[in-house]
Amino acid sequence: MLFNSFTFLFFFIIVFFLYWFPLKNKTKAQNIFILLASYIFYAWWNWQFLGLIILSTIVDYFVGNELYKQKDIKKRKYFLALSIVFNLGLLCYFKYSNFFIENWIIAWESIGFQSNVTSLNIILPVGISFYTFQTMSYTIDVYRNKIKPTNSIINFATFVAFFPQLVAGPIERASHLLPQFSLKRTFNYSYATSGVKLILWGLFKKVVIADTCATYVNVIFDNYEVMNTLSLILGAVYFAFQIYGDFSGYSDIAIGLSRILGFDLKQNFNKPYFSRNIAEFWRRWHISLSTWFRDYLYIPLGGSRGKTIVKVRNVFAIFLVSGFWHGANWTFVFWGLLNALYFVPSLLLNNNRKYLDAITIGFNRIGLINLMNILITFLLTILAWVFFRANSISEAFSYLNRLFSNLNFSFQYMSIERYNFEALMLLFFFIMIEWFSRNYESPFIGKFKKVYFSATIILIILLGVYSKHSDFIYFQF
Amino acid sequence: MRRFLKNSIIFTVGIIISLYFIDSVYSKVYNNSTPRNKTQYILSLKKGEKLDYVFLGSSRVENVIIPSIIKELTGNKTLNLGTQGAKLDDINIFLKLLIDRQIKIKRLFVQVDYTYNYVSSSDIVRSQSLPFIKSNSVIKEYLKKVDSNYYKNYYIPFYRYGANDYRIGFREFIASLINKKSTADFETGYVPIYGSIINNNDQISSLPIEIIETNKVINEIDALCKANNIQVTYFCSPFCSKLKTNNYLLKLKSKLPNFQDFSSVIKEDSLFKNCSHLNKAGAEKFTRHIVKKLNL
Known part of the structure; x- marks a missing residue:
């Protein structure tokens, strides 16, 4: 059930009316109703995997309560390990098994042996x-005594499966979202309308910007061998x-x-392409994941304290793991490495x-430096995105090799019956609005x-891409 | 809450009105613009116009038959209505539209090969027909038969344009609005393709081993031609030397007595863009060949 589908629209209208009318003030x-709606939402995609969410919920609920009860440090560590091993085990099995098996086979073959695996x-x-990641953050926070565990399995299950953010985040922290399930919700007009505005803007970004760019990206990346330099540059920008x-x-x-249902989720993106350096980019891009890695990996490793070598090691650790989190392919690891x-x-x-301040560009020296920094950061980012999008590292290098060697900057007419530059007008308009x-x-x-x-509604109707219904990219992660 | 619901209703009504308005603007433009595809071109033909020869089929007609050569050699007016991806149902609708426009056709040539085994239509012709779903009864009936989204396309405002944005969406709407000429020349309908099979690694396929008993669309085409006094000839365009024919065309010949097999008349693979499509030089040679063989 995609957010940009009629099915979801009908689903949400039903949820809204039942939630705010018969169940008002209850x-x-x-919470029970949201939980059921969330399970239906998930089961719509594949009901068989619903068991995994329920299992993860039960394990972490149980571990959270045991961690709170236990005073013995060893036992507390044991329970924490149980939660982490269970959650990472699920992730490893379903997401990384084939990656490890394939690399195992390649490793053996490279030294002349055949593997039966x-x-x-x-x-x-x-x-x-x-x-x-959301449930792990709960048990870790309970272990660190940052939060008290909930004694309501319904609230906890709803926190884990909350349908607006279940399949692609933002990754919420228990300290922020879980207490909201215990509070009485009253409908707030301005809060709900701010939610509608965000939905509309999000829809514009998805069906107009992302899906239009996808049309060009797919043809350019799939046929990069015959694309000229301009098309390849544009392919990376479009991606x-x-x-x-x-x-x-x-x-x-x-x-x-979430706002329409009376919940607050944390901001996940803050105009990342206007960042003036990479550190700022990572404070603005996928904020919920970046802060997750910061709090549960980077800081426990020592963060930016200690010897230079340790600091550098920690940076590499967080980015490599972050890359690997995105997918079981060396391209993502390389993207993290870059x-x-x-x-x-x-x-x-x-x-x-x-x-850390607000971004400004004026007609002065600082303004120009800011502009230059934004452009350089963007260029570095798109270079890394080539590895993220390519099917293999060698394909990404071939793409870049052609980009730097072809040096033909003509407007190329592509098999999608469009010129390579056609989406630029739309992007320029979008960048202006964002700025x-x-x-x-x-x-x-x-x-x-x-x-x-x-005007946004009209543009969504007119310019939206609906014929090739595209899944959200982050569903695959 | 009351205010929120009130605004939501206003917002929804506003969207529905906008959808109706945009739908009518799009339809008006498509109904009145310079033709940019063959469906539009047929609808723009003058009622009662006379054509000596009409060729119907897929890209294996569109890229293969050159009407200007036929005109030059015979003096007869010829129209190539081959369309990329067209299947027998699409050929049928084109014929019905021509008859509906009271176009007088002396001889009709329909390209058939493995398509005989299928009763289906192409999404290209289907989407190009959608702007006329309400204004043309022939198209309405055709879409009712072949389009699984017929009711959504007919009743939900703008659905047909949104769901087929790649072919009849905003970009095509603007091109039609400003009467931007298509790259294809509809006066003849031939679209040349360049390049040679030698330079590409074309996937060579084969024709089916089995053939179906009867094809109801072919029967319908036959009946239409008989009723309108049109002489119809079925034919198979050339394939390169590497194609495995599996005796399929012999079986086809037994089903269609007025079938002409041209599958192997072009011997040089260099005259093919890929195994099923002749390049420009190949199309020229083939067109000259059929002028003789079909006594045009």
Whole structure:
């Protein structure tokens, strides 16, 4: 059930009316209802994997309560290990089994042996990377005594399976979302309308920006051997906006839907392509995952304290793991590695905490430097995205090799019956909107907000890509 | 909550009105613009116009038959209505539209090969017909038969344009609005393709081993031609030397007495773009060949 489908629209309308009318002021009943709705939402994709979510919920609920009861440090460690091993075990089995098996076979073959191991026929359950990380953060926080465990399995199960963010985040923390299930929800008009605005803007980013870019990206990456330099540059730029529109669009819709139901989810993207260095980019891109790795991996490893070598090691660890989290392919690991290489200079020069202020570009020296920094950061980012999008590392290098050697900058007519540059107009328009609304969560601001809102609806109708219904990219992670 | 619901209703009604409005604007433009595909071209033909020869089929007609050569050699007016991806149901609708426009056709040539085994239509012709679903009864009936989304396309405003945005969406709408000429020349209908099979690694396939008993669309085409006094000839366009024919065309010949097998008349593979499509030089040679063989 995709957010950009009629099925979901009908589903949500039913949820909305039942939630706010017959169940109004009945917090417990509302939670049970959201839980059932979430399970239906998930089962719509594949009911067989619902058992995994329920299992993960039961294990972590039990572990959370045991951790709270236990005073013995060894036993507490044992329970924490149980939660981590269970969740990572699920993730490893469903997401990484074939990757490890295939690499095992390649390793043996490279030294002249034949391996009898064969790859398994495993389907990746949607959202597994998200909900396992969410439940793990709960048990770790209970272990660290940062939060008290909940004594309501319904609330906990709803926290794990909350449908707006179940399959592609944002990855919520128990300290933020879980207490909201215990509070009485009253409908708030301005909060709900802010949700509608986010949904609309998210939909625009998905069906207009991401899906339009996808049309070009697919043909350029699939036929890179016959593309010229301009097409290859544009292919990388389009992919940057495809993945941004797709994922931030999904996050905006998730946050918006939650607000209509009276919940607050954390911001997941904050105009990342206006970042002035890579450290700032990672404070603005997939914030819920970056902060997860920061809090549960980077800081426990020592963070940016200690010897330089330790700091550098920690940076590489967090980026390599982050890359691997995205998918069982060396391309993602390489993407993580590149980002680590980009990040290390900021760390060594101690300017990774620079640029915490709002972004401005004026007609002065600082303004120009900011503009240059934004462009350089964007170029570095799109270079890394080539590895993220390519099917293999060698394919990514071939893509870049052709990009730098072909040097033909003509407008190329492609098999999709469009010129390579055609989506640029749309992107320019989008970048302008993003820039002028960079300090707000949606562009529906100012005196003409109703006009902008109406115009966005019309643009979604006119420019949206509906014929090739594209799944959200992050579903595969 | 009341305010939220009130605004939601206004918002929904606004969207529905917008959808109706945009749908009518799109339809108006497509109904009145310069033809940009063959469906539009047929609908733009003058009622009662006379054509000597009409060729119907897929890209194996569109890229293969050159009407200007036939005109030059015979002086007869010829129209190539081959369309990329067209199947027998699409050929049938084109014929019905021509008859509906009261076009007088002396001889009709229909390309048939493995398509004989299928009763199906192409999404290209289907989507190009959608703007006329309400204005043309022939197209309406055709879509009712072949389009699984017929009711959504007919009753939900703008659905047909949204769901087929790749072919009749905003980009095509703007091109039609400004009367942008198509790259194809509809006066003749021939679309050349270039390149040679030698330079590409074409996947060579084979024709089916089995043939179906009867094809109801072919029967319908036969009946239509008989009723309208059109002489119909079925034919198979050339294939390269590497294609495995599995005696399929012999079986086809037994089903269609007026069938002409041209599958192996072009011997040089260099005249093919790929195994099923002649390049421009191949199309020229083949067109000259059929002028003689079909006594045009």
